[in-house]
Amino acid sequence: MKNKLIFVTGLPGSGKSYLIHNDAKLSRLPHVDIMDIYSKYPETTVFGGWEIAQDKMIAFALDLMNNGNTDVTCEAILLPGTPSRARLERVLKENKISHCFINVDASYETCMSRVNVDYKIAHSTKDDGRLTYCQKRIDILNSYRSKGLIK
Numbered sequence: 001m002k003n004k005l006i007f008v009t010g011l012p013g014s015g016k017s018y019l020i021h022n023d024a025k026l027s028r029l030p031h032v033d034i035m036d037i038y039s040k041y042p043e044t045t046v047f048g049g050w051e052i053a054q055d056k057m058i059a060f061a062l063d064l065m066n067n068g069n070t071d072v073t074c075e076a077i078l079l080p081g082t083p084s085r086a087r088l089e090r091v092l093k094e095n096k097i098s099h100c101f102i103n104v105d106a107s108y109e110t111c112m113s114r115v116n117v118d119y120k121i122a123h124s125t126k127d128d129g130r131l132t133y134c135q136k137r138i139d140i141l142n143s144y145r146s147k148g149l150i151k
Helices: 014-020 034-040 050-068 083-094 108-124 129-146
Strands: 003-010 032-033 070-075 099-103
Touching: 003 014, 003 050, 003 083, 003 129, 014 070, 014 129, 032 034, 032 050, 034 050, 034 070, 034 129, 108 129
Parallel strands: 003 070, 003 099, 032 070
Antiparallel strands: none
16 A cells, blocks of 8 residues: 555644544654644745645655655644645655545634633743744734634
8 A cells, every 4th residue: 555645734723633642543654744844944934935834745755665664643733725735635646656635624613712811821931932833833823813814
């Protein structure tokens, strides 16, 4: 059976990481989180350079898949119907990369509530890196909402 990239997608705070870390199969697989790529490569952000981040995520995941002869999970926002999701689907198809999508759905209010809990923890522990990460997640949620991509 051919190995595949398993994209776990959804809004920040929707439960993507929770699913990956708590599912019996997914938790055993190598994992690439696009937020780690945004953090590692300053030229990539959710608001610009996301194409570069997607390409890096695919390259890292394919390297893990080919070297370990295993499926790989890729965690990213990539909502259905968005330009970033459409581009990714096109790249995967053009390159004949076996893949599937698992979309984790949660309301804006639920996602914002979860992210705010994380933000409060980061604030109380004075964890600047986590605060910055939480603020990015809040900005993403608000951006998607202002563009009408979520309600």
